[in-house]
Amino acid sequence: MPTRCLPSALSALRLCLIAGLTFIVVVPLAQAGPAELEQGVELIQTNDYKAVEQGVALVAASGDPRARDLLAALQDSKLYLRKEDGQLFIGARGEAGYDLVDPLTETAAGTAAKRDLKPIRINNRLRSQLRTAVATLNLTHPDASVRLTAVNEMLDRVDADSLALLRDLAGEEKNAQVREGMTAAIALADLQAEEPARRIEALDQLEGNLHPAVQGGIQRLLSQEQDAEVRATGERLLEAIQFKRDLYGFAETLFFGLSLGSVLVLAAIGLAITFGVMGVINMAHGELIMLGAYTTYIVQQLMPGHIGLALFLAIPAAFVVSGAVGILIERGVIRFLYGRPLETLLATFGISLILQQLVRTLISPQNVPVANPDWMSGSWQINSVLSLTMNRMYIIAFCLIVFTALYLVMRKTQLGLQVRAVSQNRAMARAMGVRSARVDALTFGLGSGIAGVAGVALSQLTNVGPNLGQSYIIDSFMVVVFGGVGNLWGTLVAGMSLGVVNKILEPWAGAVLAKILVLVFIILFIQKRPRGLFPQKGRAAEG
Amino acid sequence: MRLGTLHLDRGGQIFLALLTLTTILVPILNLAVPADSPMHVSTFTVTLLGKYLTYALLAIAVDLVWGYLGILSLGHGAFFALGGYAMGMYLMRQIGDRGVYGNPELPDFMVFLNWQELPWFWHGFDMFWFAALMVMLVPGVLAFVFGWLTFRSRVTGVYLSIITQALTYALMLAFFRNEMGFGGNNGLTDFKDLLGFDLQSDVTRIGLFIASALAVAGGYLACRTIVTSKLGRVTVAIRDAESRTRFIGYRVERFKLWVFTFSAVLAGIAGALYVPQVGIINPGEFSPINSIEIVVWVAIGGRATLYGAVLGALLVNYGKTYLTGVMPDAWLFALGGLFVLVTLFLPYGIAGLLRRKETTA
Numbered sequence: 001m002p003t004r005c006l007p008s009a010l011s012a013l014r015l016c017l018i019a020g021l022t023f024i025v026v027v028p029l030a031q032a033g034p035a036e037l038e039q040g041v042e043l044i045q046t047n048d049y050k051a052v053e054q055g056v057a058l059v060a061a062s063g064d065p066r067a068r069d070l071l072a073a074l075q076d077s078k079l080y081l082r083k084e085d086g087q088l089f090i091g092a093r094g095e096a097g098y099d100l101v102d103p104l105t106e107t108a109a110g111t112a113a114k115r116d117l118k119p120i121r122i123n124n125r126l127r128s129q130l131r132t133a134v135a136t137l138n139l140t141h142p143d144a145s146v147r148l149t150a151v152n153e154m155l156d157r158v159d160a161d162s163l164a165l166l167r168d169l170a171g172e173e174k175n176a177q178v179r180e181g182m183t184a185a186i187a188l189a190d191l192q193a194e195e196p197a198r199r200i201e202a203l204d205q206l207e208g209n210l211h212p213a214v215q216g217g218i219q220r221l222l223s224q225e226q227d228a229e230v231r232a233t234g235e236r237l238l239e240a241i242q243f244k245r246d247l248y249g250f251a252e253t254l255f256f257g258l259s260l261g262s263v264l265v266l267a268a269i270g271l272a273i274t275f276g277v278m279g280v281i282n283m284a285h286g287e288l289i290m291l292g293a294y295t296t297y298i299v300q301q302l303m304p305g306h307i308g309l310a311l312f313l314a315i316p317a318a319f320v321v322s323g324a325v326g327i328l329i330e331r332g333v334i335r336f337l338y339g340r341p342l343e344t345l346l347a348t349f350g351i352s353l354i355l356q357q358l359v360r361t362l363i364s365p366q367n368v369p370v371a372n373p374d375w376m377s378g379s380w381q382i383n384s385v386l387s388l389t390m391n392r393m394y395i396i397a398f399c400l401i402v403f404t405a406l407y408l409v410m411r412k413t414q415l416g417l418q419v420r421a422v423s424q425n426r427a428m429a430r431a432m433g434v435r436s437a438r439v440d441a442l443t444f445g446l447g448s449g450i451a452g453v454a455g456v457a458l459s460q461l462t463n464v465g466p467n468l469g470q471s472y473i474i475d476s477f478m479v480v481v482f483g484g485v486g487n488l489w490g491t492l493v494a495g496m497s498l499g500v501v502n503k504i505l506e507p508w509a510g511a512v513l514a515k516i517l518v519l520v521f522i523i524l525f526i527q528k529r530p531r532g533l534f535p536q537k538g539r540a541a542e543g
Numbered sequence: 544m545r546l547g548t549l550h551l552d553r554g555g556q557i558f559l560a561l562l563t564l565t566t567i568l569v570p571i572l573n574l575a576v577p578a579d580s581p582m583h584v585s586t587f588t589v590t591l592l593g594k595y596l597t598y599a600l601l602a603i604a605v606d607l608v609w610g611y612l613g614i615l616s617l618g619h620g621a622f623f624a625l626g627g628y629a630m631g632m633y634l635m636r637q638i639g640d641r642g643v644y645g646n647p648e649l650p651d652f653m654v655f656l657n658w659q660e661l662p663w664f665w666h667g668f669d670m671f672w673f674a675a676l677m678v679m680l681v682p683g684v685l686a687f688v689f690g691w692l693t694f695r696s697r698v699t700g701v702y703l704s705i706i707t708q709a710l711t712y713a714l715m716l717a718f719f720r721n722e723m724g725f726g727g728n729n730g731l732t733d734f735k736d737l738l739g740f741d742l743q744s745d746v747t748r749i750g751l752f753i754a755s756a757l758a759v760a761g762g763y764l765a766c767r768t769i770v771t772s773k774l775g776r777v778t779v780a781i782r783d784a785e786s787r788t789r790f791i792g793y794r795v796e797r798f799k800l801w802v803f804t805f806s807a808v809l810a811g812i813a814g815a816l817y818v819p820q821v822g823i824i825n826p827g828e829f830s831p832i833n834s835i836e837i838v839v840w841v842a843i844g845g846r847a848t849l850y851g852a853v854l855g856a857l858l859v860n861y862g863k864t865y866l867t868g869v870m871p872d873a874w875l876f877a878l879g880g881l882f883v884l885v886t887l888f889l890p891y892g893i894a895g896l897l898r899r900k901e902t903t904a
Contacts, residue, residue, distance in 0.1 A: 281701050283835075336887055341701045342615045343886045346842055349835055350882020357875035474712050474831060477705045512716050519713040523689075523706050527696040 036062035037070075041104065044074070045081060045088050047120050053129060060133040068137040070103045075130040079103075080117040091117060136165060144175040151181035155213040158189040184209050188217045196227040203233045207240070210248070210385045215241050248386040253503050259392035261499025262399035263461065265492055266454040267472040268479035269406060272491040273447030274326075276480055277410075277423045278440065280334055281345040284352035285476060286469025288448045291325060292318035292455020293464040294359060297368045308373035311456070318452035325355075326448020330441050338440075352469065359466045367465035376460060391460060398457050406450060407488055419443045423486065478522050484532030494533055498522075554894060555767060558850040559760060565592070566756040570749045586745045589752050590820050595860050596755035597817040600762045602840045602852035604809035607766045609838065610847030611775060612802050613782030618707030619810050620834035621714050622682035624824065626811025628718075629681055631731035631824040632665060633674030634742075638735050651733070652726045662724045671738055678815040679808045686807030687800065694796040694803075699785065708831050715829035730825025737819050748820070755816045759853065762809050766849055769802070778802055839878070843885050845894025854893055 036058045043055025056074070059067045073079045073090040080091045080098070089109060091098035098117060100109040122130065138150030154162060163186065170182040183205055190202035199221070206214050215238065222234045267289060274282045282288075296314040303310050329351055337344045372391070379389040410416035418439045421429040430436050455468075462468065479498060483490030498518055505514035529535070569592060572584040601623050608614045640647040644654040648661060667673040689710060693703060721727035740747040769775050777798050780788045789795045818824045827833075836859075844855020859881070866874040889896060 281704075333883055333887065342704070343842075343890070345615070345701070345704065346835075346839060347883045347886040349839075350879040350886075353875045353879030353882070357872065357879065360875075361872055470832070474708060478709060481702060481705055512720055516713045516716050519709050519716075523709055523713075524692070526698055526702060526706050527692045530696055530698045530702060 034062070034064055037064040037067060038104065041070070041088060044079070044120060045086065047081065047118070049121075049123055049126060052120065052122070053126055056126065056129055056133060060137065066103060066106060068134065068141065069106075071130055071134050071137065073103070074120060074122065075127070075134055077119055077122065079120040080112075081120065082112060083116050083118055088120075089117075132162065135162065139165065139169055144178055147173075147175065147178045148181060151178055151185060152211065155181065155185050155188060155211055158185050163189045180209070184211065184214060188214065191217055191221045196230050199225075199227070199230050200233050203230070203237055207237055208244075210241060210244055210383050215245075245385055248383070252386055252388075253507075254500060255388055255392065257500030257503035258496060259395050259499070260503055261496035262396045263458065264475055264479050264499055265495030266395075266399050266402060266457050267451075268476040268483075268491055268495055269403060269488070270447040270449075270451035270454060271476045271480050272483070272488055273406070273410075273419075273450065274444055275477070276486045276488075276491065277419060278443055278447075279341065279423070279485075280330075280338075280444065281341055281348065282329075282334075282444075282447075283345055283349040283473065284329060284355060284469075285348075285448075285451055286471075286473035287352045287355035288322040288326060288451035288469070289455040289458060289472055290359065290464075290466070290469035291322045291355070292452030293370070293459035293468055294363065294368070294455075295321045295452065296456045296459040297363075297370050297464055300371055307371045308375065311373055311460075314456045314459075315453055318456045319449040320452075322452025322455065323445040323449030326451075327441050327445040329448070330444035334444065335437070335440065352473075356466045356469070365466065367463040370459040370464050372460055395457055395461065402450065402453060403488070403492055406446075409446070410488065415439070415442060415446075478519070481526065482522050482532055484534035487532070487534045490532055490534035552767065552850075554848060554850040554897070555763065558853060559763065562756055562760055566753055569752065573745065573749060586748050589745075589748050591864065593748070593752035593755045593820045594817060595857050596752070596759050597813045597820070598837075598840070598860055599853040599856040600755070600759045600813035600816070601810050601837055602844065602856035603759070603762050603766055603849055604806040604813065605837050606841045606844075606846060606849055606852035607769070607809070608803055608806045609841060610849075610852075611770050611782060612778045612799060613785070614799065614803060615701075615704045615838065616707045616803075616806075617704050617831060617834045617838065618709075618711040619807070619837055620831075621711035621829055622686060622807040622810035623814035623817070623837075624711075624714070624718075624826075624828035625682045625685065626678045626814030627818040627824040627828060628725060628731065628814075629668075629674055629677040629811070630815035630818045631734075632668040632677075632725075633671060634734040634737060634819060635731050636665070636669040637737065638733065641735055642733070650726070650731070652721075652729065653724070656721060665724065675815075678811050682807040682811030682814075683804050686804045690800045690803045691796075694799045697796075708834065711829050711834055712831050715826050715831075718826035718829060726825070728826065730823060730827075731818075732823040732825075734819065734822055742819055742822065751816065751820050755820070758812055758816055762812070763849060763853070765805075766809075769805070770849070774798070774802075836878075839882055839885075841892075843881060843889075843892055845892025845896075845898075848892075848894040851892050851894030858893070 040055040040058030040060075040062065043051045043058065046052065046055075052074075056071065059070055069090065070079070078090055078092065080089050080100075081087070082089060082100070088103060089100040089112075090103050091100050091112070093099075094111060097111045097113040099111050101107070102109045135150055135154050138146050141147055141150070151166075158166065166182050166186050166189075170179060170186060173179040173182060187202040187205035190205075191199055193199050193202065203218070206218065218234050218238050218241070222231060222238070225231050225234065267286075270288065271282065271285050274280050274285065292314075295318040296311065299314040299317055300307060300310040303313075329348070333347050333351065334344055337347060376391045376394060379387045380393070381387040410419065418429070418434045419442075421432070421434055422436050422439050422443075426436055429439075458464075458468065458472070462471075479495045480491055482498065483492070483494030501521075502514050502518050505517055509517060526532075569584055569589060572582055573586060573589050576583045578585075601619065604622075605616060605619050608616055608619075635650045638650065642651040642654075644651050646654050649658060653661070668677070689707075693706065698706065717723055718725050718730075719728055725731065734742055736742055737747065737751075740750065770778070777788065777793055780793075781795050781798060785795060814824075814828075837856075840855035840859050841852045842855070843859055844853065845851025859878075862877065863874060866877055885892065891898070
């Protein structure tokens with residue numbers, strides 16, 4: 001029957017449109033060619049609904065590779081007629097008016113102002129015709145990812161026409177994911193079948209598919225299903241789907257929690273050195289993080305056009321900047337205050353105010369824009385329920401790398417050994433020939449430098465402004481105190497678990513209340529175990 | 544007894560004398576001296592002085608726990624703000640139907656949020672005596688519960704400081720929430736009158752100024768009484784050697800708990816006097832930086848002297864008003880620099896400087 005549509009006579013075409021558009025497309029693929037496309041384009045140019053309809057049918061039937069972009073442009077109302085010569089163009093909003101592309105030659109054709117262009121109008125009838133036509137072209141597209149998107153989009157609105165098309169295509173489909181999608185679409189349509197056995201078969205086909213459309217389809221089936229066996233199968237399936245969705249939902253919460261935890265750990269890990277190991281309460285820690293973030297901004301400004309490279313260079317740069325400032329603070333102020341923790345707190349708070357104001361005066365009181373490289377955006381789609389965003393994945397990985405590096409420095413290097421010796425027994429370490437003053441300065445520099453590195457990571461996640469540090473200082477102290485002072489592992493575990501708990505609480509308590517609950521929890525936890533999750537044992541703990 | 548309290552307290556005597564003088568002079572200069580005379584003290588200045596005095600009372604409260612008990616509280620701003628909120632709630636209820644929406648029962652922000660009736664914790668705040676009670680009770684109970692939990696499990700030193708900071712931070716986040724019923728981000732404002740007196744009138748301002756001065760004097764004398772009594776000796780012993788005091792047989796937690804609670808009540812009263820004078824209370828008062836600033840007043844004035852705390856509060860706040868007016872950028876540099884310099888070179892603050900001169904002379 002579809003072959004009847006092949007003659008290009010307009011009357012026959014009209015008949016054919018009534019019969020159903022998709023049928024035109026499937027079969028003529030082989031025979032049709034550029035001639036149909038050109039003819040169709042001509043009809044579209046008339047900008048008359050009826051004629052455009054016929055033109056669309058012709059273009060869709062042409063099987064020409066140019067057809068998809070053309071129809072998609074028409075669907076998005078991006079097809080224009082140039083007023084001076086009545087020629088057809090695909091127009092995209094550019095810097096100077098509209099950038100034009102000739103749909104037939106697929107070459108750029110300069111720009112035009114909006115007033116020189118006349119859009120091709122479409123009505124609802126055309127819109128639905130275009131939707132089906134574009135979907136069909138997409139389903140036969142050579143690129144598998146285009147086919148996958150197309151099949152997922154049409155999953156729950158398969159009509160008789162597209163069903164036949166899908167049945168034809170599913171057999172030949174090479175890509176497993178696309179084939180799975182097509183099977184699901186067919187099965188979803190089969191749920192409306194007359195015989196209960198076929199409905200059960202369709203349900204079996206849908207088992208394990210987590211697409212929301214599948215869930216919706218089964219729910220719709222159950223709402224009107226009479227047959228007991230179909231009902232039972234459907235209910236079992238729905239339960240399984242719900243279970244899996246919950247499972248993946250939990251995995252997502254866990255992932256969010258771990259990424260938040262990574263931010264906390266990154267912010268706190270420098271503090272775990274300066275506060276945890278040295279016992280110095282550095283209220284300027286947040287500002288050292290802020291300096292790291294600003295270093296990222298400056299490095300990016302110095303090398304425009306190399307956002308990714310600048311980000312990598314910013315890591316050592318931030319370490320050096322924050323580390324140097326840290327050593328300056330230690331040599332200039334803190335070393336006079338050892339053994340007086342409360343005074344240290346006040347003095348470093350003063351330093352934090354000075355640093356904040358310095359940034360406000362020298363750079364800007366407003367937030368500065370820090371660019372994200374392209375590979376930071378996007379996400380990894382595991383299935384239709386669970387997708388992991390790239391920037392969160394990077395932050396988790398980065399946190400673990402920084403942690404490992406710091407751990408190795410503390411455990412495997414001469415400096416780490418001396419730091420631990422001084423923190424455990426300063427007098428004895430000095431007697432053994434450790435230059436404790438130098439170790440103090442270097443340790444403080446190390447912790448500060450790590451804070452700077454954390455700042456590089458945070459610059460990719462939050463606004464970079466003079467107040468950046470303040471928002472992290474309390475969280476950082478909470479993490480270190482919760483984890484147990486003087487214990488890097490404690491900081492890691494504490495940060496991650498606080499992040500996860502926060503994200504688990506968030507859905508039913510709201511973000512702010514979740515944070516409050518976590519704070520209250522820590523306050524109560526400190527009552528029970530004043531020295532944190534992993535307290536230091538032995539004499540060092542008594543100081 | 545009052546003589547005994549101030550015996551050997553030269554600083555305190557001078558401070559109270561000056562305070563009395565100011566309290567008598569300022570109202571006269573404001574009300575009796577014509578506005579064009581150079582001796583005239585404007586109502587703006589009176590209110591500013593009143594505000595400083597509430598800060599001074601707050602500083603005394605912090606000095607009591609930090610200077611004499613060794614607890615560096617980074618959360619005293621929370622008690623101050625709670626007292627302020629209790630007073631703010633009373634003032635809100637006094638507005639009555641004069642609000643923008645004209646609802647006789649509900650404050651404007653509740654009407655705006657489409658609330659139908661007053662939340663339970665707002666009941667009673669239309670009566671001054673109840674609000675006045677709450678001004679002391681709410682911070683007191685919070686300090687008591689917090690202290691009871693913390694001191695019992697022997698959380699001390701920097702840990703204590705950090706969790707007091709967490710306390711005020713958590714409260715700040717909570718008060719920012721509209722659902723809490725305290726006006727959220729905007730806080731409570733647009734007050735009309737207090738006990739029937741118009742808050743905008745000069746006489747009410749003078750009255751509030753005198754009340755603040757009396758509160759500071761009362762707070763000073765009460766704290767002075769505590770620190771010169773036997774109780775004060777025990778607190779100093781706790782500050783200097785907590786374990787030893789415990790081993791001698793004192794129930795350290797109880798001493799700490801009561802003094803801490805008393806200090807929180809003082810802070811609450813200061814907050815209650817502060818709010819009608821500045822005309823607003825919002826969650827920003829809970830922010831941890833405010834609490835740290837209080838500690839700096841005490842540090843600059845001189846710990847463990849009480850009058851030093853007053854001196855520090857007045858000087859730093861005058862400097863703040865002056866510098867933020869003349870060159871706003873410099874204020875944070877100055878404040879930050881003060882922190883560093885005072886902790887490095889003036890461990891006993893300005894009071895320590897004065898005292899050293901006295902002994903060398």
